[in-house]
Amino acid sequence: MRNIDAVRGLKDLFVSALNGGTTTVEELHTAIARRPFEALELDPATRLPAAAVRMLHDAIAGGVYWSIRSMMELAGIAAELALTPLEQTQPAEEEPLPAALDLAVSALNGFMGDHLERNRNGLRTRMEFRHEGRAVALEAETLRRTYPGAGRKLAVFVHGLACNEQSWRFYSEETYGDRETTYGSLLEQDLGYTPLYLRYNSGLHVSENGALLAGKMEELVNAWPVAVQEIVLVGHSMGGLVARSACHQGKQRRNGWIGSVRHIFCLGTPHLGAPLEKLGNVMGWALNVSDLTQPIANIVNGRSDGIKDLRFGYLVEEDWRGRDADALLEDNRHDIPFLDSAAHYFVAATVTESPSDPLGFIVGDMLVRFPSALGRGVQPARRVSFPAVNKSHLGMTTHLRMLNHPAVYEQIRFWLEPAAATLTTLGEAQ
The missing domain is CATH 3.40.50.1820 (Alpha/Beta hydrolase fold, catalytic domain)
Structure with a gap:
Protein backbone atom coordinates (compact mmCIF):
# COMPACT_ATOMS: atom_id res chain seq x y z
CA MET A 1 0.00 0.00 0.00
CA ARG A 2 1.38 3.41 -0.95
CA ASN A 3 1.40 6.13 1.69
CA ILE A 4 -0.72 8.38 -0.53
CA ASP A 5 -3.34 5.63 -0.86
CA ALA A 6 -3.43 5.22 2.93
CA VAL A 7 -3.84 8.97 3.46
CA ARG A 8 -6.57 9.18 0.83
CA GLY A 9 -8.30 6.17 2.35
CA LEU A 10 -8.22 7.77 5.81
CA LYS A 11 -9.65 10.97 4.35
CA ASP A 12 -12.51 9.12 2.65
CA LEU A 13 -13.18 7.10 5.79
CA PHE A 14 -13.20 10.23 7.98
CA VAL A 15 -15.68 12.02 5.72
CA SER A 16 -17.85 8.92 5.51
CA ALA A 17 -17.81 8.48 9.30
CA LEU A 18 -18.79 12.10 9.91
CA ASN A 19 -21.60 11.88 7.39
CA GLY A 20 -22.78 8.61 8.88
CA GLY A 21 -22.60 10.04 12.39
CA THR A 22 -24.61 13.08 11.30
CA THR A 23 -27.25 10.82 9.77
CA THR A 24 -27.46 8.76 12.98
CA VAL A 25 -27.92 11.89 15.11
CA GLU A 26 -30.57 13.14 12.68
CA GLU A 27 -32.47 9.85 12.85
CA LEU A 28 -32.35 9.86 16.66
CA HIS A 29 -33.47 13.49 16.73
CA THR A 30 -36.35 12.75 14.37
CA ALA A 31 -37.49 9.67 16.32
CA ILE A 32 -37.45 11.54 19.65
CA ALA A 33 -39.17 14.66 18.28
CA ARG A 34 -41.88 12.64 16.56
CA ARG A 35 -43.40 11.42 19.84
CA PRO A 36 -44.61 14.75 21.32
CA PHE A 37 -45.77 16.01 17.92
CA GLU A 38 -47.83 12.86 17.32
CA ALA A 39 -49.37 13.17 20.79
CA LEU A 40 -50.36 16.81 20.21
CA GLU A 41 -51.80 16.02 16.77
CA LEU A 42 -54.24 13.55 18.32
CA ASP A 43 -56.01 16.41 20.14
CA PRO A 44 -58.31 18.38 17.80
CA ALA A 45 -57.60 21.55 19.78
CA THR A 46 -53.83 21.39 19.17
CA ARG A 47 -53.73 19.48 15.86
CA LEU A 48 -53.26 22.42 13.48
CA PRO A 49 -50.74 24.41 15.60
CA ALA A 50 -48.77 21.22 16.29
CA ALA A 51 -48.69 20.32 12.59
CA ALA A 52 -47.46 23.81 11.70
CA VAL A 53 -44.74 23.75 14.36
CA ARG A 54 -43.72 20.25 13.27
CA MET A 55 -43.32 21.36 9.64
CA LEU A 56 -41.18 24.31 10.75
CA HIS A 57 -39.10 22.10 13.06
CA ASP A 58 -38.52 19.46 10.38
CA ALA A 59 -37.53 22.09 7.82
CA ILE A 60 -35.04 23.80 10.13
CA ALA A 61 -33.56 20.55 11.45
CA GLY A 62 -33.33 19.06 7.96
CA GLY A 63 -31.56 22.17 6.72
CA VAL A 64 -29.03 22.09 9.56
CA TYR A 65 -28.17 18.43 9.00
CA TRP A 66 -27.98 18.98 5.22
CA SER A 67 -25.58 21.88 5.78
CA ILE A 68 -23.33 19.79 8.02
CA ARG A 69 -23.17 16.98 5.46
CA SER A 70 -22.53 19.46 2.66
CA MET A 71 -19.64 21.00 4.58
CA MET A 72 -18.16 17.55 5.14
CA GLU A 73 -18.40 16.80 1.42
CA LEU A 74 -16.75 20.12 0.57
CA ALA A 75 -13.98 19.41 3.08
CA GLY A 76 -13.44 16.04 1.42
CA ILE A 77 -13.23 17.64 -2.01
CA ALA A 78 -10.75 20.23 -0.72
CA ALA A 79 -8.59 17.51 0.84
CA GLU A 80 -8.63 15.55 -2.42
CA LEU A 81 -7.48 18.63 -4.33
CA ALA A 82 -4.63 19.06 -1.86
CA LEU A 83 -3.59 15.41 -2.20
CA THR A 84 -3.55 15.33 -6.01
CA PRO A 85 -0.22 17.21 -6.45
CA LEU A 86 1.40 15.01 -3.78
CA GLU A 87 0.54 11.86 -5.76
CA GLN A 88 2.98 12.89 -8.47
CA THR A 89 5.85 12.70 -5.98
CA GLN A 90 4.93 9.26 -4.64
CA PRO A 91 6.61 6.08 -5.95
CA ALA A 92 4.34 3.78 -7.95
CA GLU A 93 5.40 0.66 -6.04
CA GLU A 94 4.13 -0.44 -2.66
CA GLU A 95 5.57 1.15 0.49
CA PRO A 96 5.41 -1.12 3.56
CA LEU A 97 3.56 0.51 6.45
CA PRO A 98 4.96 0.39 10.02
CA ALA A 99 3.96 -2.90 11.64
CA ALA A 100 1.55 -1.35 14.17
CA LEU A 101 -0.20 0.74 11.51
CA ASP A 102 -0.31 -2.25 9.18
CA LEU A 103 -2.08 -4.32 11.84
CA ALA A 104 -4.46 -1.43 12.54
CA VAL A 105 -5.44 -1.30 8.86
CA SER A 106 -6.00 -5.07 8.86
CA ALA A 107 -8.17 -4.76 11.97
CA LEU A 108 -10.17 -2.02 10.26
CA ASN A 109 -10.69 -4.32 7.26
CA GLY A 110 -11.94 -7.03 9.59
CA PHE A 111 -14.67 -4.83 10.99
CA MET A 112 -15.66 -2.93 7.85
CA GLY A 113 -13.67 -4.39 4.96
CA ASP A 114 -16.79 -5.01 2.89
CA HIS A 115 -17.63 -1.30 3.13
CA LEU A 116 -14.06 -0.35 2.17
CA GLU A 117 -14.18 -2.70 -0.82
CA ARG A 118 -17.55 -1.42 -2.06
CA ASN A 119 -16.29 2.16 -1.89
CA ARG A 120 -12.87 1.31 -3.38
CA ASN A 121 -11.27 2.91 -0.33
CA GLY A 122 -7.48 3.12 -0.41
CA LEU A 123 -7.29 1.28 2.92
CA ARG A 124 -8.97 -1.87 1.62
CA THR A 125 -6.89 -5.02 1.78
CA ARG A 126 -6.32 -7.08 -1.35
CA MET A 127 -5.68 -10.81 -1.22
CA PRO A 275 -20.68 -16.68 20.54
CA LEU A 276 -19.69 -13.00 20.31
CA GLU A 277 -21.19 -12.71 16.83
CA LYS A 278 -24.36 -14.42 18.03
CA LEU A 279 -24.52 -11.84 20.84
CA GLY A 280 -24.01 -9.03 18.32
CA ASN A 281 -26.88 -10.42 16.25
CA VAL A 282 -29.20 -10.52 19.26
CA MET A 283 -28.24 -6.96 20.26
CA GLY A 284 -28.83 -5.62 16.76
CA TRP A 285 -32.20 -7.35 16.50
CA ALA A 286 -33.34 -6.09 19.93
CA LEU A 287 -32.29 -2.51 19.18
CA ASN A 288 -34.12 -2.60 15.87
CA VAL A 289 -37.48 -3.24 17.54
CA SER A 290 -38.02 0.42 18.51
CA ASP A 291 -37.73 3.41 16.20
CA LEU A 292 -35.91 5.21 19.03
CA THR A 293 -33.06 2.71 18.98
CA GLN A 294 -33.08 1.81 15.27
CA PRO A 295 -30.25 4.28 14.50
CA ILE A 296 -28.08 2.50 17.06
CA ALA A 297 -29.16 -0.86 15.62
CA ASN A 298 -27.94 0.34 12.21
CA ILE A 299 -24.50 0.92 13.73
CA VAL A 300 -24.43 -2.50 15.42
CA ASN A 301 -25.65 -4.21 12.26
CA GLY A 302 -23.06 -2.37 10.21
CA ARG A 303 -20.36 -4.88 11.20
CA SER A 304 -18.78 -6.63 8.24
CA ASP A 305 -20.09 -9.56 6.20
CA GLY A 306 -17.07 -11.56 7.34
CA ILE A 307 -17.97 -11.13 11.00
CA LYS A 308 -21.60 -12.08 10.34
CA ASP A 309 -20.43 -15.27 8.60
CA LEU A 310 -18.83 -16.30 11.89
CA ARG A 311 -22.26 -16.49 13.55
CA PHE A 312 -22.75 -20.03 12.26
CA GLY A 313 -19.54 -20.74 10.34
CA TYR A 314 -20.75 -19.97 6.80
CA LEU A 315 -18.53 -21.33 4.02
CA VAL A 316 -20.39 -20.90 0.74
CA GLU A 317 -22.43 -18.24 -1.03
CA GLU A 318 -25.62 -20.28 -0.69
CA ASP A 319 -25.43 -19.79 3.08
CA TRP A 320 -26.03 -16.03 2.85
CA ARG A 321 -27.22 -15.10 -0.66
CA GLY A 322 -30.82 -13.83 -0.57
CA ARG A 323 -30.99 -14.06 3.23
CA ASP A 324 -31.52 -11.38 5.85
CA ALA A 325 -28.10 -11.20 7.49
CA ASP A 326 -29.61 -9.57 10.58
CA ALA A 327 -32.48 -12.03 11.17
CA LEU A 328 -32.47 -13.28 14.75
CA LEU A 329 -30.20 -16.33 15.05
CA GLU A 330 -31.33 -17.69 11.68
Whole structure:
Protein backbone atom coordinates (compact mmCIF):
# COMPACT_ATOMS: atom_id res chain seq x y z
CA MET A 1 0.00 0.00 0.00
CA ARG A 2 1.38 3.41 -0.95
CA ASN A 3 1.40 6.13 1.69
CA ILE A 4 -0.72 8.38 -0.53
CA ASP A 5 -3.34 5.63 -0.86
CA ALA A 6 -3.43 5.22 2.93
CA VAL A 7 -3.84 8.97 3.46
CA ARG A 8 -6.57 9.18 0.83
CA GLY A 9 -8.30 6.17 2.35
CA LEU A 10 -8.22 7.77 5.81
CA LYS A 11 -9.65 10.97 4.35
CA ASP A 12 -12.51 9.12 2.65
CA LEU A 13 -13.18 7.10 5.79
CA PHE A 14 -13.20 10.23 7.98
CA VAL A 15 -15.68 12.02 5.72
CA SER A 16 -17.85 8.92 5.51
CA ALA A 17 -17.81 8.48 9.30
CA LEU A 18 -18.79 12.10 9.91
CA ASN A 19 -21.60 11.88 7.39
CA GLY A 20 -22.78 8.61 8.88
CA GLY A 21 -22.60 10.04 12.39
CA THR A 22 -24.61 13.08 11.30
CA THR A 23 -27.25 10.82 9.77
CA THR A 24 -27.46 8.76 12.98
CA VAL A 25 -27.92 11.89 15.11
CA GLU A 26 -30.57 13.14 12.68
CA GLU A 27 -32.47 9.85 12.85
CA LEU A 28 -32.35 9.86 16.66
CA HIS A 29 -33.47 13.49 16.73
CA THR A 30 -36.35 12.75 14.37
CA ALA A 31 -37.49 9.67 16.32
CA ILE A 32 -37.45 11.54 19.65
CA ALA A 33 -39.17 14.66 18.28
CA ARG A 34 -41.88 12.64 16.56
CA ARG A 35 -43.40 11.42 19.84
CA PRO A 36 -44.61 14.75 21.32
CA PHE A 37 -45.77 16.01 17.92
CA GLU A 38 -47.83 12.86 17.32
CA ALA A 39 -49.37 13.17 20.79
CA LEU A 40 -50.36 16.81 20.21
CA GLU A 41 -51.80 16.02 16.77
CA LEU A 42 -54.24 13.55 18.32
CA ASP A 43 -56.01 16.41 20.14
CA PRO A 44 -58.31 18.38 17.80
CA ALA A 45 -57.60 21.55 19.78
CA THR A 46 -53.83 21.39 19.17
CA ARG A 47 -53.73 19.48 15.86
CA LEU A 48 -53.26 22.42 13.48
CA PRO A 49 -50.74 24.41 15.60
CA ALA A 50 -48.77 21.22 16.29
CA ALA A 51 -48.69 20.32 12.59
CA ALA A 52 -47.46 23.81 11.70
CA VAL A 53 -44.74 23.75 14.36
CA ARG A 54 -43.72 20.25 13.27
CA MET A 55 -43.32 21.36 9.64
CA LEU A 56 -41.18 24.31 10.75
CA HIS A 57 -39.10 22.10 13.06
CA ASP A 58 -38.52 19.46 10.38
CA ALA A 59 -37.53 22.09 7.82
CA ILE A 60 -35.04 23.80 10.13
CA ALA A 61 -33.56 20.55 11.45
CA GLY A 62 -33.33 19.06 7.96
CA GLY A 63 -31.56 22.17 6.72
CA VAL A 64 -29.03 22.09 9.56
CA TYR A 65 -28.17 18.43 9.00
CA TRP A 66 -27.98 18.98 5.22
CA SER A 67 -25.58 21.88 5.78
CA ILE A 68 -23.33 19.79 8.02
CA ARG A 69 -23.17 16.98 5.46
CA SER A 70 -22.53 19.46 2.66
CA MET A 71 -19.64 21.00 4.58
CA MET A 72 -18.16 17.55 5.14
CA GLU A 73 -18.40 16.80 1.42
CA LEU A 74 -16.75 20.12 0.57
CA ALA A 75 -13.98 19.41 3.08
CA GLY A 76 -13.44 16.04 1.42
CA ILE A 77 -13.23 17.64 -2.01
CA ALA A 78 -10.75 20.23 -0.72
CA ALA A 79 -8.59 17.51 0.84
CA GLU A 80 -8.63 15.55 -2.42
CA LEU A 81 -7.48 18.63 -4.33
CA ALA A 82 -4.63 19.06 -1.86
CA LEU A 83 -3.59 15.41 -2.20
CA THR A 84 -3.55 15.33 -6.01
CA PRO A 85 -0.22 17.21 -6.45
CA LEU A 86 1.40 15.01 -3.78
CA GLU A 87 0.54 11.86 -5.76
CA GLN A 88 2.98 12.89 -8.47
CA THR A 89 5.85 12.70 -5.98
CA GLN A 90 4.93 9.26 -4.64
CA PRO A 91 6.61 6.08 -5.95
CA ALA A 92 4.34 3.78 -7.95
CA GLU A 93 5.40 0.66 -6.04
CA GLU A 94 4.13 -0.44 -2.66
CA GLU A 95 5.57 1.15 0.49
CA PRO A 96 5.41 -1.12 3.56
CA LEU A 97 3.56 0.51 6.45
CA PRO A 98 4.96 0.39 10.02
CA ALA A 99 3.96 -2.90 11.64
CA ALA A 100 1.55 -1.35 14.17
CA LEU A 101 -0.20 0.74 11.51
CA ASP A 102 -0.31 -2.25 9.18
CA LEU A 103 -2.08 -4.32 11.84
CA ALA A 104 -4.46 -1.43 12.54
CA VAL A 105 -5.44 -1.30 8.86
CA SER A 106 -6.00 -5.07 8.86
CA ALA A 107 -8.17 -4.76 11.97
CA LEU A 108 -10.17 -2.02 10.26
CA ASN A 109 -10.69 -4.32 7.26
CA GLY A 110 -11.94 -7.03 9.59
CA PHE A 111 -14.67 -4.83 10.99
CA MET A 112 -15.66 -2.93 7.85
CA GLY A 113 -13.67 -4.39 4.96
CA ASP A 114 -16.79 -5.01 2.89
CA HIS A 115 -17.63 -1.30 3.13
CA LEU A 116 -14.06 -0.35 2.17
CA GLU A 117 -14.18 -2.70 -0.82
CA ARG A 118 -17.55 -1.42 -2.06
CA ASN A 119 -16.29 2.16 -1.89
CA ARG A 120 -12.87 1.31 -3.38
CA ASN A 121 -11.27 2.91 -0.33
CA GLY A 122 -7.48 3.12 -0.41
CA LEU A 123 -7.29 1.28 2.92
CA ARG A 124 -8.97 -1.87 1.62
CA THR A 125 -6.89 -5.02 1.78
CA ARG A 126 -6.32 -7.08 -1.35
CA MET A 127 -5.68 -10.81 -1.22
CA GLU A 128 -2.02 -11.53 -1.83
CA PHE A 129 0.86 -13.66 -0.65
CA ARG A 130 3.37 -11.65 1.36
CA HIS A 131 7.08 -12.02 1.98
CA GLU A 132 9.13 -9.72 4.21
CA GLY A 133 6.40 -7.09 4.27
CA ARG A 134 5.75 -6.96 0.53
CA ALA A 135 3.30 -8.53 -1.88
CA VAL A 136 4.64 -11.36 -4.02
CA ALA A 137 3.69 -11.42 -7.69
CA LEU A 138 2.66 -14.92 -8.75
CA GLU A 139 5.09 -15.09 -11.65
CA ALA A 140 7.73 -17.76 -12.13
CA GLU A 141 10.74 -15.43 -12.08
CA THR A 142 9.49 -13.45 -9.08
CA LEU A 143 8.76 -16.63 -7.12
CA ARG A 144 12.18 -18.07 -8.00
CA ARG A 145 13.88 -14.89 -6.78
CA THR A 146 11.73 -14.54 -3.64
CA TYR A 147 12.00 -18.21 -2.62
CA PRO A 148 15.47 -19.34 -3.75
CA GLY A 149 15.06 -22.59 -1.80
CA ALA A 150 11.59 -23.32 -3.20
CA GLY A 151 10.70 -26.93 -2.57
CA ARG A 152 8.00 -29.35 -3.62
CA LYS A 153 6.17 -29.09 -0.29
CA LEU A 154 4.26 -25.88 0.51
CA ALA A 155 2.76 -24.79 3.83
CA VAL A 156 0.23 -21.99 3.33
CA PHE A 157 -0.79 -19.97 6.39
CA VAL A 158 -4.19 -18.22 6.48
CA HIS A 159 -4.73 -15.73 9.31
CA GLY A 160 -8.00 -14.97 11.10
CA LEU A 161 -10.39 -12.05 11.45
CA ALA A 162 -8.90 -8.55 11.69
CA CYS A 163 -5.33 -9.86 11.42
CA ASN A 164 -2.69 -10.19 8.71
CA GLU A 165 0.27 -12.44 8.03
CA GLN A 166 2.30 -10.68 10.72
CA SER A 167 0.02 -12.20 13.35
CA TRP A 168 1.81 -15.55 12.98
CA ARG A 169 4.75 -13.85 14.73
CA PHE A 170 2.73 -13.00 17.84
CA TYR A 171 4.37 -14.35 21.02
CA SER A 172 7.40 -15.62 19.07
CA GLU A 173 9.95 -13.62 21.06
CA GLU A 174 8.27 -14.62 24.33
CA THR A 175 8.24 -18.29 23.28
CA TYR A 176 11.46 -18.71 21.34
CA GLY A 177 13.46 -15.58 22.09
CA ASP A 178 13.33 -14.73 18.38
CA ARG A 179 10.59 -12.59 16.89
CA GLU A 180 11.00 -14.23 13.46
CA THR A 181 10.18 -17.77 14.61
CA THR A 182 6.82 -19.01 13.37
CA TYR A 183 5.17 -22.34 12.63
CA GLY A 184 6.27 -21.75 9.04
CA SER A 185 9.95 -21.22 9.83
CA LEU A 186 9.93 -24.29 12.08
CA LEU A 187 8.26 -26.47 9.46
CA GLU A 188 10.80 -25.31 6.90
CA GLN A 189 13.66 -26.11 9.26
CA ASP A 190 12.34 -29.43 10.56
CA LEU A 191 10.35 -30.95 7.70
CA GLY A 192 11.38 -29.07 4.56
CA TYR A 193 8.15 -27.17 3.86
CA THR A 194 8.36 -23.81 2.09
CA PRO A 195 6.14 -21.43 4.09
CA LEU A 196 3.87 -18.95 2.33
CA TYR A 197 1.79 -16.34 4.12
CA LEU A 198 -1.54 -15.07 2.85
CA ARG A 199 -3.07 -11.66 3.51
CA TYR A 200 -6.75 -11.03 2.78
CA ASN A 201 -9.65 -8.71 3.58
CA SER A 202 -11.31 -10.53 6.46
CA GLY A 203 -14.34 -8.22 6.28
CA LEU A 204 -15.53 -9.90 3.08
CA HIS A 205 -17.70 -12.99 3.10
CA VAL A 206 -15.80 -16.20 3.86
CA SER A 207 -17.09 -17.58 0.55
CA GLU A 208 -15.71 -14.56 -1.34
CA ASN A 209 -12.29 -15.03 0.24
CA GLY A 210 -12.52 -18.76 -0.41
CA ALA A 211 -13.12 -18.12 -4.11
CA LEU A 212 -10.23 -15.65 -4.25
CA LEU A 213 -7.90 -18.06 -2.45
CA ALA A 214 -8.81 -20.90 -4.80
CA GLY A 215 -7.81 -18.67 -7.72
CA LYS A 216 -4.59 -17.52 -6.04
CA MET A 217 -3.58 -21.10 -5.24
CA GLU A 218 -4.07 -22.09 -8.87
CA GLU A 219 -1.86 -19.20 -9.98
CA LEU A 220 0.74 -20.04 -7.34
CA VAL A 221 1.05 -23.72 -8.20
CA ASN A 222 1.17 -23.03 -11.94
CA ALA A 223 3.99 -20.51 -11.49
CA TRP A 224 5.93 -22.28 -8.73
CA PRO A 225 9.58 -22.93 -9.74
CA VAL A 226 9.33 -26.69 -9.18
CA ALA A 227 6.47 -29.17 -9.44
CA VAL A 228 4.39 -29.06 -6.25
CA GLN A 229 4.09 -32.43 -4.56
CA GLU A 230 2.24 -31.54 -1.35
CA ILE A 231 0.26 -28.60 0.04
CA VAL A 232 -0.50 -28.06 3.71
CA LEU A 233 -3.08 -25.40 4.65
CA VAL A 234 -2.94 -23.95 8.16
CA GLY A 235 -5.80 -21.67 9.15
CA HIS A 236 -6.28 -19.82 12.41
CA SER A 237 -9.85 -18.95 13.45
CA MET A 238 -11.65 -17.55 10.37
CA GLY A 239 -8.64 -18.69 8.33
CA GLY A 240 -9.72 -22.31 8.82
CA LEU A 241 -13.13 -21.49 7.31
CA VAL A 242 -11.50 -19.66 4.39
CA ALA A 243 -9.21 -22.63 3.74
CA ARG A 244 -12.15 -25.06 3.80
CA SER A 245 -14.18 -22.79 1.49
CA ALA A 246 -11.25 -22.50 -0.93
CA CYS A 247 -10.86 -26.28 -1.10
CA HIS A 248 -14.57 -26.79 -1.69
CA GLN A 249 -14.71 -24.18 -4.45
CA GLY A 250 -11.41 -25.28 -5.95
CA LYS A 251 -12.72 -28.83 -6.23
CA GLN A 252 -15.93 -27.58 -7.87
CA ARG A 253 -13.84 -25.64 -10.41
CA ARG A 254 -11.60 -28.68 -10.97
CA ASN A 255 -8.53 -26.63 -10.06
CA GLY A 256 -5.24 -28.45 -10.44
CA TRP A 257 -3.86 -27.39 -7.03
CA ILE A 258 -6.55 -29.34 -5.20
CA GLY A 259 -4.88 -32.63 -6.08
CA SER A 260 -1.79 -31.62 -4.08
CA VAL A 261 -3.60 -30.70 -0.84
CA ARG A 262 -2.76 -33.36 1.72
CA HIS A 263 -3.33 -31.73 5.12
CA ILE A 264 -5.64 -29.00 6.46
CA PHE A 265 -5.16 -27.66 9.97
CA CYS A 266 -7.84 -25.59 11.73
CA LEU A 267 -6.60 -23.79 14.84
CA GLY A 268 -9.42 -22.44 16.98
CA THR A 269 -11.78 -22.36 14.00
CA PRO A 270 -15.49 -21.69 14.74
CA HIS A 271 -16.92 -24.44 12.55
CA LEU A 272 -20.34 -24.02 14.17
CA GLY A 273 -20.11 -20.32 14.92
CA ALA A 274 -18.72 -17.85 17.45
CA PRO A 275 -20.68 -16.68 20.54
CA LEU A 276 -19.69 -13.00 20.31
CA GLU A 277 -21.19 -12.71 16.83
CA LYS A 278 -24.36 -14.42 18.03
CA LEU A 279 -24.52 -11.84 20.84
CA GLY A 280 -24.01 -9.03 18.32
CA ASN A 281 -26.88 -10.42 16.25
CA VAL A 282 -29.20 -10.52 19.26
CA MET A 283 -28.24 -6.96 20.26
CA GLY A 284 -28.83 -5.62 16.76
CA TRP A 285 -32.20 -7.35 16.50
CA ALA A 286 -33.34 -6.09 19.93
CA LEU A 287 -32.29 -2.51 19.18
CA ASN A 288 -34.12 -2.60 15.87
CA VAL A 289 -37.48 -3.24 17.54
CA SER A 290 -38.02 0.42 18.51
CA ASP A 291 -37.73 3.41 16.20
CA LEU A 292 -35.91 5.21 19.03
CA THR A 293 -33.06 2.71 18.98
CA GLN A 294 -33.08 1.81 15.27
CA PRO A 295 -30.25 4.28 14.50
CA ILE A 296 -28.08 2.50 17.06
CA ALA A 297 -29.16 -0.86 15.62
CA ASN A 298 -27.94 0.34 12.21
CA ILE A 299 -24.50 0.92 13.73
CA VAL A 300 -24.43 -2.50 15.42
CA ASN A 301 -25.65 -4.21 12.26
CA GLY A 302 -23.06 -2.37 10.21
CA ARG A 303 -20.36 -4.88 11.20
CA SER A 304 -18.78 -6.63 8.24
CA ASP A 305 -20.09 -9.56 6.20
CA GLY A 306 -17.07 -11.56 7.34
CA ILE A 307 -17.97 -11.13 11.00
CA LYS A 308 -21.60 -12.08 10.34
CA ASP A 309 -20.43 -15.27 8.60
CA LEU A 310 -18.83 -16.30 11.89
CA ARG A 311 -22.26 -16.49 13.55
CA PHE A 312 -22.75 -20.03 12.26
CA GLY A 313 -19.54 -20.74 10.34
CA TYR A 314 -20.75 -19.97 6.80
CA LEU A 315 -18.53 -21.33 4.02
CA VAL A 316 -20.39 -20.90 0.74
CA GLU A 317 -22.43 -18.24 -1.03
CA GLU A 318 -25.62 -20.28 -0.69
CA ASP A 319 -25.43 -19.79 3.08
CA TRP A 320 -26.03 -16.03 2.85
CA ARG A 321 -27.22 -15.10 -0.66
CA GLY A 322 -30.82 -13.83 -0.57
CA ARG A 323 -30.99 -14.06 3.23
CA ASP A 324 -31.52 -11.38 5.85
CA ALA A 325 -28.10 -11.20 7.49
CA ASP A 326 -29.61 -9.57 10.58
CA ALA A 327 -32.48 -12.03 11.17
CA LEU A 328 -32.47 -13.28 14.75
CA LEU A 329 -30.20 -16.33 15.05
CA GLU A 330 -31.33 -17.69 11.68
CA ASP A 331 -28.97 -20.52 10.77
CA ASN A 332 -28.75 -21.16 7.02
CA ARG A 333 -25.45 -23.05 7.01
CA HIS A 334 -25.14 -25.81 4.43
CA ASP A 335 -23.30 -29.01 5.24
CA ILE A 336 -20.09 -28.73 3.20
CA PRO A 337 -18.04 -31.95 3.07
CA PHE A 338 -14.34 -31.97 3.75
CA LEU A 339 -11.92 -32.34 0.87
CA ASP A 340 -11.75 -36.11 0.51
CA SER A 341 -8.12 -36.18 -0.67
CA ALA A 342 -6.78 -34.40 2.45
CA ALA A 343 -6.51 -35.22 6.14
CA HIS A 344 -8.16 -32.63 8.40
CA TYR A 345 -7.01 -31.73 11.89
CA PHE A 346 -8.24 -29.38 14.56
CA VAL A 347 -6.61 -27.87 17.60
CA ALA A 348 -9.00 -26.33 20.14
CA ALA A 349 -8.11 -24.40 23.27
CA THR A 350 -9.81 -23.52 26.53
CA VAL A 351 -8.80 -21.07 29.23
CA THR A 352 -9.18 -23.90 31.75
CA GLU A 353 -7.11 -27.04 32.07
CA SER A 354 -10.03 -29.28 31.10
CA PRO A 355 -12.62 -28.57 28.40
CA SER A 356 -15.27 -30.09 30.66
CA ASP A 357 -14.70 -27.42 33.29
CA PRO A 358 -17.85 -25.20 33.35
CA LEU A 359 -15.89 -22.01 32.61
CA GLY A 360 -13.93 -23.66 29.81
CA PHE A 361 -17.09 -25.14 28.33
CA ILE A 362 -18.84 -21.75 28.31
CA VAL A 363 -16.07 -19.41 27.12
CA GLY A 364 -13.72 -21.81 25.32
CA ASP A 365 -10.61 -19.88 24.33
CA MET A 366 -12.40 -16.54 24.99
CA LEU A 367 -13.56 -16.19 21.37
CA VAL A 368 -14.44 -19.70 20.16
CA ARG A 369 -16.18 -22.31 22.30
CA PHE A 370 -14.70 -25.78 22.48
CA PRO A 371 -17.72 -27.58 20.92
CA SER A 372 -17.63 -25.22 17.91
CA ALA A 373 -13.91 -25.74 17.36
CA LEU A 374 -14.58 -29.46 17.79
CA GLY A 375 -17.41 -29.30 15.26
CA ARG A 376 -19.75 -30.87 17.81
CA GLY A 377 -23.21 -29.31 17.92
CA VAL A 378 -26.03 -30.28 20.27
CA GLN A 379 -28.05 -31.76 17.40
CA PRO A 380 -26.55 -34.55 15.24
CA ALA A 381 -27.29 -32.47 12.12
CA ARG A 382 -25.13 -29.65 13.51
CA ARG A 383 -21.89 -31.56 13.66
CA VAL A 384 -18.68 -31.71 11.67
CA SER A 385 -17.12 -35.16 11.56
CA PHE A 386 -13.46 -34.94 12.50
CA PRO A 387 -11.59 -38.24 12.85
CA ALA A 388 -10.91 -38.82 16.55
CA VAL A 389 -7.16 -39.21 16.05
CA ASN A 390 -6.98 -35.78 14.41
CA LYS A 391 -8.25 -33.79 17.40
CA SER A 392 -6.17 -32.06 20.01
CA HIS A 393 -7.04 -29.92 23.04
CA LEU A 394 -4.80 -27.28 24.56
CA GLY A 395 -5.64 -26.15 28.08
CA MET A 396 -4.94 -22.83 29.82
CA THR A 397 -4.61 -21.11 26.44
CA THR A 398 -6.39 -18.21 24.74
CA HIS A 399 -7.47 -17.78 21.13
CA LEU A 400 -4.61 -15.58 19.92
CA ARG A 401 -1.99 -17.56 21.82
CA MET A 402 -2.64 -20.44 19.41
CA LEU A 403 -0.91 -18.41 16.68
CA ASN A 404 2.48 -19.26 18.13
CA HIS A 405 2.51 -21.91 20.84
CA PRO A 406 5.15 -24.66 21.16
CA ALA A 407 2.53 -27.31 22.03
CA VAL A 408 0.52 -26.44 18.91
CA TYR A 409 3.62 -26.70 16.74
CA GLU A 410 4.62 -30.02 18.26
CA GLN A 411 1.15 -31.38 17.53
CA ILE A 412 1.29 -30.15 13.91
CA ARG A 413 4.73 -31.68 13.49
CA PHE A 414 3.58 -34.97 15.05
CA TRP A 415 0.75 -35.22 12.55
CA LEU A 416 2.95 -34.28 9.59
CA GLU A 417 6.07 -36.34 10.30
CA PRO A 418 4.75 -39.69 8.96
CA ALA A 419 3.64 -37.98 5.75
CA ALA A 420 6.95 -36.13 5.46
CA ALA A 421 8.87 -39.39 5.81
CA THR A 422 6.74 -41.03 3.12
CA LEU A 423 7.21 -38.12 0.70
CA THR A 424 10.98 -38.09 1.29
CA THR A 425 11.17 -41.79 0.47
CA LEU A 426 9.14 -41.29 -2.70
CA GLY A 427 11.34 -38.37 -3.72
CA GLU A 428 14.52 -40.41 -3.26
CA ALA A 429 13.06 -43.29 -5.26
CA GLN A 430 12.32 -40.96 -8.15
